[in-house]
Each structure stands twice: as structure tokens, then as C-alpha cells.
Amino acid sequence: MKWGKTLSFFAGRKIADQERLCSVDSSTGGSRVFRFRPEFRLHHTSGLRTDKFKMKVVMLGWEYPPQISGGLGTACEGLTRSLARHEVDIRFVVPYLYGSENAPHMTLVDPTPTGLAFNHFESIEKTSESKRIRTERIEAFLSPYWTPEVFERKLTALHELRGTKELRRRFARSVPKEIQVCRRNGNKYGQNIFEEVGLYTSNVLATIGSDRSFDLIHAHDWMTYPAGVALAELTGKPLVVHVHSLEYDRSGANVNHEIDHIERMGTSRATKVIAVSHYTKSLLQQHHGLNPEKIAVVHNGVYPREATRSYQRSTDWPEKSVLFLGRVTFQKGPDYFVEAAARVIEHVPGVVFIMAGSGDMLDRMVQRTKELEIQDNFWFPGFVRGAELERMLSLADLYVMPSVSEPFGISALEAISFDTPAIISRQSGVSEVLDHALKVDFWDVDRLADLIINGLLHQELREDMISMAREEVKRLRWDAAADKTFSVYSGLAH
């Protein structure tokens, strides 16, 4: 009902009313980017176009393009765009909106109490990207720092608050506490992450806690699980938890136990869990002991790339090159890449290995290439993006993704869309959906070297792979992922 109200803005009705309700960011060409003031929104109940939507979903996300730090935001964009075609009305809540987001297919929500005020800083933000933004924040009602027992107690308290007016007072009128937050350096996984998560949880509850007009909650990755679980507890709505990655993937044996705990809590309390691959599903079973019947596998999709600029090899580009692209961390297996490279270089002199990305293992990798005396065959350009990234993806002869544990691995599909054949680790979700790639167990360095050598030596192999893979990637559409997600929804809504 209330959502129909927000739509009325576009039908040209009650504009004055709407202006009080939200502000539209003109820089995105009038797209539906809203800053909500929850206490206002809750009052508007005139129904408009409510029957257009089969289902209303509150989606809890952590990032949205273009402000992304990894694949999560991209995946959320792809999924929601296709879900919207199923006439699913999505309210997508991120911790914070930057104003450059463009999501005409759904409603983006910034749940911070200062959302409206925040809009005024837009121009300042754009002129100085790295400027620290001064913002106000409320005390976190739920903190992931708490022990499971405390968390349970808080949830019980929430349960008791269901539908009371006390609730709104509790959240919406919290006393703001002024602190400094750094949010603009792409470093979302900083030391403040737990505070961020707690704040997000409170903000979500404050914004949506009194609302009952939606059918279900869909939470993406652990940062949103506390909010998802709390909101489900408060509203009694079903909770879908979407596992894009696990702490186990990111850190292997050195898991952060708090995150691990949140993941276990979130997936176990969810009504239904969506895993991005069978690989992730089996990890959820093994690592968290989750009942497999509760898990649905929905593979990610990829958007067909528009005809991109064609990149010509100039004289500064090596004759043969192999690309590693991603965070230089344990999860991505950069060490296996370096060891395989050493074996390849013996047989294919002159090949250049590019390790593009940054991360806590980068220094060690640079050091290792020196030990192996192959530093002349290595290039470490650091974190690349934009045109430089596209140039690398299109000019490299091979793309290698030797991940130790990769829930999906959408970058392999991106490499293919730039006509670069991929060698991918079998310990990845993408290997379940991609036939036209070379696959290797990440630890099998000799085999990896063998595949790289053959890939470099045989142009006919690369050409056959890419011509088939291009067709294959076209079939890995987000629409298929949305179809499956929608059937998960349908199973819960009634």
C-alpha cells in the first residue's frame, strides 16, 4: 500500500506530498533513488497499483553498483533486475546511498535517519571522493559483537515488541551520537565492520520494523543476516538468506569466529537458504551442518556485454600473457599461480604473468617471484579498474582463476565476455555452469602449468574454447537465476 504511494510520484500525483516524503536524486536522471524518512512514509496508506505486484520483498544488501568492493553488488543488481520482470516489488536496503546508483527497476532505500539531510552533501561528495564524511549515527540496538545468548535475549525482546508503538519510538527517535565514519575508501571490510553491521541492523529495524506490507525478507551475505533475522523476528515474515560467500571461502582455516558465527546463526534461522553454487551448498552442509533440504542452489548469471571498445596490442603489451585478476588473498590462490608460472616459464620463455589486484598476500608474492628468479616475467599492476581492466581482460591470452574456495567466480565469465579463455579451479561454483573452460584442482600446480603451456602454445585451442564459451555465457542469464529465486519465494509466501 505504502509502496504504491511512492509509485504515485511517477504518475504525477500528489507531488507536494511526495516531496515531503522523499527526495529524488536528479543526477541519476530521475531514477527511483529515495531517501526515506520512515515516520512519514508509514502514514501514507492510499493504495495505488498494488495488484500489479505479485510479491513484495524487502531485500537487505550491503552494496549496490557503482559503489562496489566485490561481486556482491553486481550480483544483487543482476538478480533484482531480472526479478523485477516477475513483477516482484523490491525494496532494496543498503547501509547508505551515494546518489550515483541507478535502479529504475526497484526502490533503493537508505535507512539512515539522516537520509534526507544526507542528500545535501551530495555535491560535496562528488567533488572530493576521498573526503571523510561527517555523519550522525544512532546507537546500535543489535550488535554482532554480542554473544549468542545476548543476541537471543535481544531477539526475544524484539518479538515482544511486535507491532507496538514502543518500537517506533525505540528506533526512530534514538538519540543520535556523533561519530566520524570513513566510508569512501572502498575499504568496507575495515575494523569498523561490526559497528557498521550493528548500525545497519538498527537502521533497518527503525525504517521497516513497523511495516507489515511485505511478503518476505531476502538478505544477502553475513553483514545483513543480523538485520534479516531481527526483522523476521519482529515481523514474523519468512526470511531468505542468500549465501554469496562464506567466511570459510575467504579465510580458510583462519576464520573470523564472529563472522562464522553470524553466518551459522543467519543460515540456521532462515526459512530458506539460497546458495550460489552446489559447491557452496556442500560447504554449508559440511561446515555449518545445515539441512540440505533447506538450501536451494541458484547460480549467478551474467549480462551480455555490449560491444566494447576493441583493444589493439601495442608494442608495450607482451607477446604472450597470462592474467590473474582479483584480491591477492588466500582465497584466490595467488601462490598457486606463481608456482605454476615458474614451471611454465621454463618451457615458454618470454611469457608475462600479470597479477592484477591487491591484498594481504601481495608482498609475499612479489618476494616469491624474486626467490624463483622469475620476477622479470611478472607484472604487478596493483588494483585496476575501468578501461585499464578491460584492456587487460581483452589482451591477455589466458585468464587464470586458481581459487582455493570460490563460491561462484563471476570474473571468469567476464574474462570470457572479453574473448579471453579461462582456466578455473574446480573448487569454484562457476565450474558447475561453465563447460567451455579448462578446469584444474587448485593444488595441482603441475596440471595448471600444463594447461597454461598448452593454452599459450595452441592458438587453435584458445579459438575453439572462446567461440564455444561465448555462446555458453549467453545462456547464463540472470533471468534463469531470477526464475529459480522466484520459485523459492513462491514456496514461502503461502
Add this chain to the structure above:
Amino acid sequence: MGLLKVTFDMPSVNFYFQVHQPFRLGTCSYLNRNKRGVHNYFDADKNGQIMRKVAEKCYLPTNQLILKLIKRYNGAFRAAYSITGVAIEQMERYAPQALDSFKALADTGCVEFIGETYYHSLCSLYDEAEFRDQVQLHRELMQEVFGQSPRVFRNTELIYQDHIGLMAQQLGFKAIIAEGCDDVLGWRNPNFVYTVPNSEMRLLLKNYRLSDDIAFRFSNRAWSDWPLTADKFAKWVHDISGNGEILNLFMDYETFGEHQWESTGIFQFLEHLPEAVLRHPDWQFSTPSQVIEAYAPKADIHFHRLTSWADVNRDISAWRGNRMQHSALEKIYAVSAQMRKSGDEYALDIWRKLQTSDHFYYMCTKWFADGDVHAYFSPYESPYDAFINYMNAFKDFSEYFPEKRIARIERSVQVLSTPTAPSKRDGRLPPESVREEVRLPTAPH
């Protein structure tokens, strides 16, 4: 029992079964090439395992059934086989009882053996001299094992165009078997004897509809004619009366028990088929040589393209369709002159086993239209793995033979002084077990 005379005014069913198993490659690594003393590229364990399994599920039970039928109908039921040299070698090594059961069929006099290339290779497309040699090797093998000299020829995978028919004629064959492709036949049907243009060479064309009803569709429950019974099939056969003289049913022998499992009822079908066909007094069974003597050719047929019995398009794209396949084939035949001159029988045998068509079939990428068939028969995870493994093996082979081989053997002989003699058939190898013990290739001539 002897051959019954086929009556020319009665139509006949002409069964020919293909028996072939390739020497599959073991894992060949680029990094580890040249590191083993013996360049043993083929996976003895896997090949033995597969041969024993196929023998158990198909060759032994089907041969037993065919033998029973020949005896039951006192020679009125008969069939033809084409068995590749590499299949016979593997039967000798891994399933000698299967070979014995084929010999027992040969002894009835009601079974004809057809000629082909010993190595089930694609050499007809690349090297005529090599083709002649491989056909000759197979002919000698048929003579030695079954006491027959083939008179009818089938090329690997029924790959055919006019010039291949003429090459076979030059080698003394009277007829060649090909696919009855619609686009080649036009308004004609495959149920007559034809000739290769401008020659006396007879052309026997596969009736692919009725053949594939048995070979591919037999167990397909989505097929409107499922379940296929012998009576139903015999009715279709009898319908040909008046519109054809022969019915050529050509298929892989593994259809019986391997592609169509025993549980589908394929053996009961085969067992009852002769009775059902012979119920019509006009119909009889015959073999290709009988057919070409009994029936006059109706016309010559020009094949304007290379055809085969594979896939929807009946072309050769399953073996030579993509760039990898072209490249691998070109590489293996690029050393042809060098290999054939070398006189090195050991190396020649390996080189020829690397020519077997299956290696190239595994590299096929056209998975989307005919997909499942290719996936089902490949020992590799992907066509790319097949290509890489093949190129690694070939790299090793081409580095080792023939240049380095002599020096290598001289060194080895000093260490191991007991090389084995070549087997009695020149150009073929002692069993792999022997080679593995000795760890030394036979000396060059």
C-alpha cells in the same frame, strides 16, 4: 554349413556390425614428457577394463546369440562384421575368449568379414600410401585370424566420397559400404545395389532409418514406436517389398548390450527378428558379398560431398570440425613421410595408433545439437582436455621418434641387455605387460 545361395528375385536383409575399440591414451603431461624410459602412451588399465566390460556385456552374449541363430535357421540367418585391427589386438590382450567367439562365428561359414583400415584411422583423407598399407595390414589380419580375405570394404565411420570408392577398388575390393544420405540419394532409396560412377565398384548404402530404429531409438520411450518388437520391425522390412531388393542394416555391434542395455530387451528383439523376417516367404538374410553377386546394380551414384554415418548431418565434422581437430590431424600426418621411411616398426605402430579416429572425436566441440552422444563416449572431461592430452602425447612422440631413439636405445642396451623380439606379426607389438617388464623398445631394423 556353407553359404546358401541367395536367390536374386527375393529381397534380403543385409546385417553388418562394426566392432571397434581404440587404444585410449593415458594421461600425458607436457612437463613430464621424455622422462620415462618407455614411451607407453596408452592406458593399459583403462583399455583392458573397457574391453573386458564390452566383451562381457556385448561381444560374448551377442556372438553366442548370433551363433545360436545361425544354427537354428541352418544358415538362413547370417551377418557380416568389420572388426578393426586395434580391437582384435585388445581382444587378444584383454579378452581372448571374445576373439575365440568371433572365430567360432567365422567357422560357421555364414559370417563375412569386411575390410577396413587396421587402425580405424582417417588416413583416407590425408595419405593414400598410408591408407593402402593400413588396409593391407587389416586384410592380412583377417586372413590370419578368420581365414577370410575381405572382398567388401568399409572406410572408418563410413567416411566416403567417390574417390575413396575408387581407392578401395584399386586395392581389390568389389564393393564399398557408405551411408544412404538423403541429400546424396535424392529421390532414390538405399534399398538397391548401386555403383561408384565410372567403375564396376558396387556401392552398398545404409538404410539409416531402419538401422537407427534399432541402434539409437530402440529404448527411447519418447519415440512414438516404442516399444519396438521384432514383429513390428519385420512388418516395416516386409513393406519394402516391391520398392527395393536389399535392406542394409549397418550399426555398431555395441548396440547389443552396451548402447542398448540387456534390460531394454534388445537381445530378445534380435533373437526373434530372423523368425519374424523369414515368416514372409520372399525375404531372406544375406551378406554383402552375396548381395553384390545376386543383384544387378541399378545406377551409379555420385557423392558430391564427404559423408559419414555420424550425427544429423552425416558429415565428418565430429572428427574434423573445429580448429583443434584440423590442427591435430595435420600434425600427425605431417610426419607421415618421415615415419614411413624410418622403417621403425615400433614407432610406426604407435604413430598409427595415434591416428585412430576416436582421438579426434574426443576433441569434438559441437555439443549442442548432437551433444549427448559425444559426451557419452569420451573418456575426457572436455574436448579441450582431449586435445591437450593428445598434443602432449604427440609432442613427446615427435621429439622422441625417430631422431632421439637410436641414441636412446644404445644407451638403454648397455643397461638392459635383453630386448624382446618383435611379435610374429610385423608392425605389431608384444603385449603391454611384456613391454612394461622390459622397459625397452624393440631395436630398429
